[in-house]
Amino acid sequence: MGIKILTEHINVPGIETLEVYRKHGGYRSVEKALKTMTPDEVVEEVKTSGLRGRGGAGFPTGMKWSFLAKPEGVPRYLVCNADESEPGTFKDRVFMQKNPHALIEGMITSSYALGANTSYIYIRGELMFVLRILEKAIAEAYAAGLLGKNIMGSGYDLDLHVAPGGGAYICGEETALLESLEGKRGNPRNKPPFPAVKGLFASPTVVNNVESIASVPWIVNNGGAEYAKIGVGRSTGTKLISASGNINNPGVYEIELGVPVEEFIYSDEYCGGILKGKQLKAVVPGGSSVPILPANLILKTAAGEDRLMTYESLSDGGFVSGSMLGSGAFIVFDEDQCIVRNTWNYARFYHHESCGQCSPCREGTGWMEKVLHRIEHGHGHQQDIDLLVSVAKQIEGNTICPLGDAAAWPVASAVRHFRDEFEWHIKHPQEATLPGAVYRGQLETITA
Amino acid sequence: MAEIINEVKFSDAGMAEIQRYISHYPEGRQKSAILPIMHVAQAEFGGWLSPQVMDKIAEILNIQPIEVYEVATFYTMFNLKPVGKHVLEVCRTGPCCLRGADQMIDMIKQKLNIEEGETTADGMFTLKPVECLASCGTGPMLQVRETYYENLDTEEKLDQFLETLRNTEVETPYHQK
Numbered sequence: 001m002g003i004k005i006l007t008e009h010i011n012v013p014g015i016e017t018l019e020v021y022r023k024h025g026g027y028r029s030v031e032k033a034l035k036t037m038t039p040d041e042v043v044e045e046v047k048t049s050g051l052r053g054r055g056g057a058g059f060p061t062g063m064k065w066s067f068l069a070k071p072e073g074v075p076r077y078l079v080c081n082a083d084e085s086e087p088g089t090f091k092d093r094v095f096m097q098k099n100p101h102a103l104i105e106g107m108i109t110s111s112y113a114l115g116a117n118t119s120y121i122y123i124r125g126e127l128m129f130v131l132r133i134l135e136k137a138i139a140e141a142y143a144a145g146l147l148g149k150n151i152m153g154s155g156y157d158l159d160l161h162v163a164p165g166g167g168a169y170i171c172g173e174e175t176a177l178l179e180s181l182e183g184k185r186g187n188p189r190n191k192p193p194f195p196a197v198k199g200l201f202a203s204p205t206v207v208n209n210v211e212s213i214a215s216v217p218w219i220v221n222n223g224g225a226e227y228a229k230i231g232v233g234r235s236t237g238t239k240l241i242s243a244s245g246n247i248n249n250p251g252v253y254e255i256e257l258g259v260p261v262e263e264f265i266y267s268d269e270y271c272g273g274i275l276k277g278k279q280l281k282a283v284v285p286g287g288s289s290v291p292i293l294p295a296n297l298i299l300k301t302a303a304g305e306d307r308l309m310t311y312e313s314l315s316d317g318g319f320v321s322g323s324m325l326g327s328g329a330f331i332v333f334d335e336d337q338c339i340v341r342n343t344w345n346y347a348r349f350y351h352h353e354s355c356g357q358c359s360p361c362r363e364g365t366g367w368m369e370k371v372l373h374r375i376e377h378g379h380g381h382q383q384d385i386d387l388l389v390s391v392a393k394q395i396e397g398n399t400i401c402p403l404g405d406a407a408a409w410p411v412a413s414a415v416r417h418f419r420d421e422f423e424w425h426i427k428h429p430q431e432a433t434l435p436g437a438v439y440r441g442q443l444e445t446i447t448a
Numbered sequence: 449m450a451e452i453i454n455e456v457k458f459s460d461a462g463m464a465e466i467q468r469y470i471s472h473y474p475e476g477r478q479k480s481a482i483l484p485i486m487h488v489a490q491a492e493f494g495g496w497l498s499p500q501v502m503d504k505i506a507e508i509l510n511i512q513p514i515e516v517y518e519v520a521t522f523y524t525m526f527n528l529k530p531v532g533k534h535v536l537e538v539c540r541t542g543p544c545c546l547r548g549a550d551q552m553i554d555m556i557k558q559k560l561n562i563e564e565g566e567t568t569a570d571g572m573f574t575l576k577p578v579e580c581l582a583s584c585g586t587g588p589m590l591q592v593r594e595t596y597y598e599n600l601d602t603e604e605k606l607d608q609f610l611e612t613l614r615n616t617e618v619e620t621p622y623h624q625k
């Protein structure tokens with residue numbers, strides 16, 4: 001059992017209430033930061049902690065905070081990204097639902113560090129029931145003087161609001177999120193200007209993931225140096241992992257960064273092994289956008305070292321033999337899963353979610369979906385495999401926002417690691433379209 | 449053909465919700481509240497947004513109706529055509545498929561005798577496939593208004609769920625507070 005920073009009290013009955021939350025040490029960081037630290041001191045602690053953004057990109061949080069522009073007389077905003085729409089990711093939802101005050105505490109301490117007097121939690125619209133849990137907790141915090149004017153007599157004022165989205169994956173991208181929060185279509189903005197200079201309502205803004213913000217109270221209470229001791233190398237601290245797919249214990253796990261992947265999959269403390277004792281076929285370790293890896297490469301790097309749950313280890317080998325930690329959505333495939341079908345499903349998803357502003361993304365995601373659909377349904381051509389690779393290449397790096405890359409990588413990696421499975425579908429369309437047919441190497445089919 | 453347009457009138461509780469959301473934004477930024485207001489409207493007016501309802505939202509926010517249409521057509525949660533009493537928003541994305549979402553969707557189609565996007569003849573159910581709902585560990589799953597129904601991996605569970613829903617009345621969520 002590793003240290004639990006975010007989930008230590010998550011299953012305590014009543015933790016969603018202010019009373020129980022405070023009994024377990026809640027809101028200590030607000031008192032400490034507002035009464036004994038300057039905002040810059042809080043930023044310094046977060047820098048020292050080495051905390052990296054938990055929304056997917058892994059950008060150091062303290063560094064992001066230090067980029068925030070501070071022109072005189074202009075308000076600054078902190079916006080919490082609770083859009084959580086990346087397929088495979090459900091950690092933020094579970095966290096907010098069970099322990100809303102932990103996010104609110106993080107919002108207060110972080111807003112203070114950034115000098116924001118109004119902050120927003122943008123939550124995907126499907127999670128209205130979580131919005132209501134958060135709003136109830138926020139009302140309790142206002143009533144207790146933890147929000148509003150002159151918080152705990154410190155002279156610091158903060159208003160905190162929750163804003164629901166309307167169903168659009170792209171609104172997780174930070175500039176699309178800001179557009180949406182301003183009541184517009186969620187089209188990502190051209191950068192620069194970056195949100196740190198011109199974000200919400202054209203004012204300097206920091207956008208951070210739920211988990212990043214929720215990690216701040218512990219850092220304030222215990223110091224950034226203590227946080228930096230947890231984990232491995234530049235992967236400091238703990239991470240919430242959403243584990244799904246063909247495993248015995250799907251769910252959200254808080255791990256110390258550095259747990260070996262093999263242990264994470266097979267230990268009863270975490271995934272508990274593959275469902276029904278089947279073989280592991282592949283893993284998508286960081287949400288649908290990151291490259292898929294076959295069993296041998298997820299357990300060991302190409303150099304034969306144990307793969308660890310860290311930013312560095314999961315990306316070891318680049319896109320040739322590695323992947324990414326991403327949002328920490330660990331999706332496990334057993335031997336009965338068809339990679340072609342799954343890749344088609346993801347391509348359909350990205351085509352559906354493309355905002356349509358840039359032609360490589362709008363057209364390219366459509367092409368990939370179409371080509372994968374015909375391969376999956378027994379109408380593929382031999383050239384289709386190279387066509388997929390070439391379309392993916394033309395999208396990558398040529399778009400306004402990273403959704404284009406996110407659409408290209410799963411396709412490119414599936415073809416890279418499972419090319420024979422694609423070929424089998426094309427060469428044996430009849431067998432491949434039988435219900436439950438799965439390629440198991442060497443043209444052997446098993447039908448359900 | 450002349451159409452008699454009934455006046456669109458929000459309930460008092462709905463209007464209070466709307467004003468509360470508007471108050472969350474700086475002056476002159478009231479348009480920011482458009483998404484929450486559309487959620488309130490959809491809950492109040494039968495699960496979809498008619499042009500009349502959208503025009504009313506434009507009036508409340510003091511913006512052009514086209515600005516409301518523009519937003520409503522971008523976001524998948526807003527239904528622009530009438531829907532059944534219960535809209536089954538079924539997750540069809542990869543992680544849920546690993547746990548049987550395709551089979552669940554097929555079973556629903558069979559049992560209700562409708563295709564994706566259709567409504568049952570009795571107006572009880574609409575089947576609406578949606579993307580990942582951040583509940584991948586408990587798939588296959590679906591959402592009806594503000595409730596998640598999870599682990600619907602057997603026919604018995606699905607039958608039981610449909611039966612419960614048949615006997616469930618629709619309420620606007622902020623009335624329950």
Ligand SMILES: Cc1cc2nc3c(=O)[nH]c(=O)nc-3n(C[C@H](O)[C@H](O)[C@H](O)COP(=O)(O)O)c2cc1C
Pocket residue numbers: 052053054055056057058059061064081082083084085086169170171172173174175207208209210212213401402403406
């Ligand atoms: C298409 C797309 C979807 C994204 N979805 C999310 C999301 O749901 N939640 C999130 O925190 N970040 C998401 N991100 C990343 C955000 O743009 C941003 O980097 C992040 O919120 C920053 O917070 P962090 O530094 O704390 O990670 C997404 C990015 C892209 C390109």
Ligand code: SF4
Pocket residue numbers: 170187188353354355356357358359361362399400401402403404
């Ligand atoms: S990459 Fe795709 S989603 Fe992003 S702005 Fe361009 S079209 Fe929109």
Ligand code: FES
Pocket residue numbers: 087088089539540541542543544545579580581582583584585587589
């Ligand atoms: S894939 Fe269905 S909830 Fe995530």
